[in-house]
Amino acid sequence: MPAPKYPRLDTLAVHAGQSPDPATGARAVPIYQTAAFVFPDTETAASLFNLERSGHVYSRISNPTLSVFEERMSALEGAPAAIATASGQAALHLGIATLMGAGAHIVASNALYGGSHNLLSYTLPRFGIETTFVNGRDPEAWKKAIRPNTRLLFGETVGNPGLDVLDIPTIAEIAHNAGLPLMVDATLTTPFLSQPIAQGADIVMHSATKFLSGHGVVIGGVLIDGGSFDWERSGKFPTLTEPYDGFHGMVMSEESSVAAFALRARREGLRDFGASMAPMTAFQILQGLETLHVRMPRHVENTRKIVQFLSANKSVAHVTYPELDSHPDHELAKTLLPNGAGAVISFDLKGGSGDAKQAGKTFIEKLSLFSHLANIGDAKSLVIHPASTTHFRMDAAALKASGIGEGTIRLSIGIEHADDLIEDLSKALYAAGKAAGL
Amino acid sequence: MKFLVQQQPAYVYTGGKSFDAAKPSMVFIHGSANDHSVWTIQARYFAHHGWNVLAPDLPGHGKSFGEAKTLIAAYSEWIINLLDNGNIEEAAIVGHSMGSLIALELSAFNPSRVSQLVLIGACAPMPVSDALLEAATLRPAEAFDMLNIWGHAPQLRWGKNPTPGTSSMMAYKRLLEQSRPGVLAKDLAACRAYQIDAVQLMGNRTRAMVVAGAHDLLTPAKAAAALAAQLGDGSLVTIPDVGHAMMQEAPGKVIDVLKAFLKP
Numbered sequence: 153m154p155a156p157k158y159p160r161l162d163t164l165a166v167h168a169g170q171s172p173d174p175a176t177g178a179r180a181v182p183i184y185q186t187a188a189f190v191f192p193d194t195e196t197a198a199s200l201f202n203l204e205r206s207g208h209v210y211s212r213i214s215n216p217t218l219s220v221f222e223e224r225m226s227a228l229e230g231a232p233a234a235i236a237t238a239s240g241q242a243a244l245h246l247g248i249a250t251l252m253g254a255g256a257h258i259v260a261s262n263a264l265y266g267g268s269h270n271l272l273s274y275t276l277p278r279f280g281i282e283t284t285f286v287n288g289r290d291p292e293a294w295k296k297a298i299r300p301n302t303r304l305l306f307g308e309t310v311g312n313p314g315l316d317v318l319d320i321p322t323i324a325e326i327a328h329n330a331g332l333p334l335m336v337d338a339t340l341t342t343p344f345l346s347q348p349i350a351q352g353a354d355i356v357m358h359s360a361t362k363f364l365s366g367h368g369v370v371i372g373g374v375l376i377d378g379g380s381f382d383w384e385r386s387g388k389f390p391t392l393t394e395p396y397d398g399f400h401g402m403v404m405s406e407e408s409s410v411a412a413f414a415l416r417a418r419r420e421g422l423r424d425f426g427a428s429m430a431p432m433t434a435f436q437i438l439q440g441l442e443t444l445h446v447r448m449p450r451h452v453e454n455t456r457k458i459v460q461f462l463s464a465n466k467s468v469a470h471v472t473y474p475e476l477d478s479h480p481d482h483e484l485a486k487t488l489l490p491n492g493a494g495a496v497i498s499f500d501l502k503g504g505s506g507d508a509k510q511a512g513k514t515f516i517e518k519l520s521l522f523s524h525l526a527n528i529g530d531a532k533s534l535v536i537h538p539a540s541t542t543h544f545r546m547d548a549a550a551l552k553a554s555g556i557g558e559g560t561i562r563l564s565i566g567i568e569h570a571d572d573l574i575e576d577l578s579k580a581l582y583a584a585g586k587a588a589g590l
Numbered sequence: 591m592k593f594l595v596q597q598q599p600a601y602v603y604t605g606g607k608s609f610d611a612a613k614p615s616m617v618f619i620h621g622s623a624n625d626h627s628v629w630t631i632q633a634r635y636f637a638h639h640g641w642n643v644l645a646p647d648l649p650g651h652g653k654s655f656g657e658a659k660t661l662i663a664a665y666s667e668w669i670i671n672l673l674d675n676g677n678i679e680e681a682a683i684v685g686h687s688m689g690s691l692i693a694l695e696l697s698a699f700n701p702s703r704v705s706q707l708v709l710i711g712a713c714a715p716m717p718v719s720d721a722l723l724e725a726a727t728l729r730p731a732e733a734f735d736m737l738n739i740w741g742h743a744p745q746l747r748w749g750k751n752p753t754p755g756t757s758s759m760m761a762y763k764r765l766l767e768q769s770r771p772g773v774l775a776k777d778l779a780a781c782r783a784y785q786i787d788a789v790q791l792m793g794n795r796t797r798a799m800v801v802a803g804a805h806d807l808l809t810p811a812k813a814a815a816a817l818a819a820q821l822g823d824g825s826l827v828t829i830p831d832v833g834h835a836m837m838q839e840a841p842g843k844v845i846d847v848l849k850a851f852l853k854p
Contacts, residue, residue: 155725155732156739158759164748168757171749202606204635206752206841214754226757227748232764233756379764384653406603409627409652410764411756418755 161228161343162445169223183435184216202400203407203419213422217431221360221438225374228343228444229356232379233414235422236372236434240339240359241267242427243373247335247355249425250417251389252303254280259297259304261288261318262553263311265359266542268337272306274545285553288316289480294323298330303388308337309346310474310494312528314555317474317481317488324352331386339363339529340494344448349378351488355413362529363495365440366447370433377414391416398424447531450567452492457570458563461577462499467511467585469500472555495565496528498538500557501584508559508588512537515561515584521568521576528564533573536562593646595672601626601653602672603645605637613642614705614854615678617669620645621687621711622737622777623769625652628686631753631841632848640854644681646672650773658773662688662784666695673703682706682852686837687809688777691716691784697798698790706852707798710844711806711834713813714791718782726775733774734766743805743833751838758838794822799851801844803832825851 159167170181189208191197199205208214222234237243248258260272262285272283286293288307298305305327307318320336327334333354338346342363348356358364360372383392383405392412395401399419404412422428440447459473470478474485474493485493501511516524522535526542536542538556551557565573591609593600602609603626616636618629626633626645637643649668650658659665669692673681683704685693690712697704726733738759739747751758766774798821802814811828818826827847832839 155721155736158735158739159748168748169750171745199635199638202634202638204631204638205845206631206754208754216754219751219754220749222755223749223751223757226755226760230760230763231757232761235755379761380767400606402606407606407627407630409625409768410761414755 164224164227165444166442168227169220181217181220181435181438183431185431187211211431212426212428213418215431215434218429218434221429221434221441222374224438224441225376229376229378230347230349231356231376233411234374234376235414235417236360236374236429238373238427238429239371240337240357240361240373241271243357243359243375244268244271244337246417246421246425246427247357247375248276248281248304250391250413250421251333252281252391255301256281256303257299257301258283258306259294259302260285261307261311261316262286263288263314263316263555264308265312265337265339266538266545269543270545288318291319291322291326294326298332302330302332305332305334306337307334308340309348310340310489310496312340312496315472315474315479315493315496315498316555317484317493319484320348320351320353320488324354327354328352331388333381340496341489342444342448344444345452345489345491345494349376349380354378354381360437361527363448363451364444364529365437366443366529366531367436367440368527368530368532370436372429372433372437375414375417377411377417379410381413383412396420447567448492451495451565454567454570454573455492455495455497455565458565458573458577459497461574462497465581467502467581467588467590469502471497471499473497496562497565498560498562501559501561501588502590503559503588508557509539511584511588512559512561514587515580518580518583519576521572522563530564531567533566533568534564538562593672593675595646595675596649596656596668598649598654598656600649600655600672601647603627603630603633605633605635605643605645607637607643609644609676610642611677613640615642615644615676615681616852617673617681617683618643618645619669619683619685619689619692620648620651621689622781623651623766623774625765627652627765628837632837632845635845636848642678644672644676650770658770658776660776660780662691662695662780665692665780666699669696670700670703679703680705682708684708684710684848685712686710687712687834688716688781691781694786695784697794697796698786701796704796707794707796708801708848708851709798709817710801711803711809711814711836712800713809713817714784714786716781716784716809718778723775723778723782726778730771730774731767734763737766737808738763740807741834743803743831743839745805745831746833746839752841753838758835762835762838788820791817791820792822794824796823798824799847800824800826801836801847802826802828803834803836803839804828804830805832806834808834827851
């Protein structure tokens with residue numbers, strides 16, 4: 153018998169987590185739009201509550217439609233378990249709250265999504281969790297920032313919006329040498345472009361609102377347990393290795409050898425914080441996920457064409473995309489992101505005799521095909537001015553540290569025809585150039 | 591909880607309840623390169639329904655110290671020592687795959703210690719192909735994939751895992767990857783070398799049940815049925831739609847067949 157092989161990513165994106173519904177024969181994933189599930193008898197009810205039997209009790213904790221999405225993401229990431237959450241931010245919060253409490257410390261790359269930066273920088277300190285931000289490209293900075301109370305290292309596969317490529321193998325080794333896990337936000341890359349767990353990360357999270365869905369109609373997130381981190385050997389994670397009074401003294405690392413983190417996150421985090429996903433949302437994300445492997449190559453192909461166009465345009469001062477020779481992570485991107493560095497790019501307009509900020513405004517207002525909004529990863533092409541929107545809470549120094557200038561424009565390239573996108577950009581750049589006095 | 595077995599610390603999962611030898615005892619024995627966690631759901635159920643449950647990590651596996659054994663009989667002696675150290679005179683023994691051979695050996699040579707016998711995903715002899723054994727020795731990752739893919743029923747490999755939010759395939763892959771170097775090859779060789787003759791099987795006087803997975807490619811249902819037919823006082827239950835990893839593929843069905851068979 154020939155050695156068996158796992159299905160390829162393309163097949164898993166379409167099928168994993170679901171088989172035709174045995175009750176009705178439905179081929180599509182049914183939407184189990186119900187808050188709760190009827191117990192067949194009192195004995196089974198008690199067993200379900202006590203995890204003596206598998207199944208669904210209440211949709212805040214688990215739901216069959218969500219389970220399909222979770223199992224599919226587990227398969228795509230090569231991970232034992234996943235948890236669907238109300239948003240990407242909910243996934244990040246759930247991951248942190250599962251691992252630590254007041255008095256703990258996080259080391260994070262400074263190239264983060266603005267929302268993540270807000271949580272770490274402004275909100276979590278109120279709950280006693282501090283974060284040290286480091287230059288994500290500097291391994292020594294990561295090492296130096298680790299303290300005895302550090303419980304997590306965190307970065308993005310491609311740091312939004314500076315597009316820093318996280319050296320996952322190197323940072324994972326630093327984390328593991330310190331007995332710590334590395335959590336990675338892989339929103340910009342999806343499992344199609346990056347496999348963080350295979351590269352050494354321990355926990356992965358996504359905003360499923362973005363490329364995983366591709367249609368921009370839902371808010372959702374997912375938290376994925378890579379299942380490799382040895383919580384007991386680390387000795388720094390009592391939430392996973394000591395009896396939990398909130399569940400009859402359950403010790404998560406004894407209950408599950410490969411998904412202790414996900415077990416606690418679901419049984420405590422979803423139960424108590426309640427940031428769960430709605431069944432309809434899971435269904436809608438699954439509709440997008442089925443075409444992930446078809447959409448992502450087109451996103452990348454269009455992005456490469458637009459990067460080439462922008463790089464040659466006289467109104468553009470600088471284009472940031474990891475596949476460009478000029479990008480500091482160019483070589484790393486070739487190694488870690490061989491199928492493409494994503495479909496988000498940023499560029500700076502030339503200021504000329506005017507100011508860059510005004511040029512940026514003019515540029516955005518003259519676009520007609522690109523939509524000006526605070527999102528990425530849609531099938532439609534999107535544009536935003538980070539300094540005045542997603543990152544407006546950051547001061548000039550923090551902006552600079554994140555690689556964002558006053559005139560920086562961020563594009564999320566969709567799957568329209570590249571020539572139409574380039575024509576739209578061309579018109580807006582001409583107007584921006586005039587506004588800048590070029 | 592920790593036990594001392596053959597002078598080495600051993601981890602034993604007790605299903606979320608305290609060890610209590612005054613209750614009827616049940617021992618769950620895992621298969622090659624696995625650990626106690628393959629039994630978590632069943633162990634929790636029976637621990638909360640009147641049983642004193644022990645699901646050990648065999649030596650060299652999971653959280654237990656020591657070296658993996660090279661013979662099924664040596665694993666059987668280890669279980670006897672566990673029972674001795676727990677002051678357990680007799681227990682219902684439930685084994686899966688390699689664990690079923692250990693259970694069979696226990697029942698054949700220490701029948702007074704076995705109140706009831708359940709063999710899940712079992713056959714005797716338990717042939718292991720040259721290709722699998724060679725891969726386990728030289729290319730363990732390839733052997734993990736063989737066991738994982740052949741161990742799940744085709745229709746359950748990538749869909750409808752009954753435990754919400756988990757991929758049975760990915761979880762089992764990670765569990766195998768976590769096994770210590772060389773343990774899978776050692777365990778598979780022990781399975782292949784194990785011999786028990788028909789007279790010993792026929793002489794079994796312990797209530798016994800063989801549980802087969804209808805789509806089991808590793809210990810096929812036909813071979814499981816042959817074992818059940820040879821066992822004195824043996825019965826056979828075949829679970830439809832599952833493969834070899836039936837404790838994960840159909841955890842509730844496994845509980846139900848155990849519940850119907852076992853007497854406290």
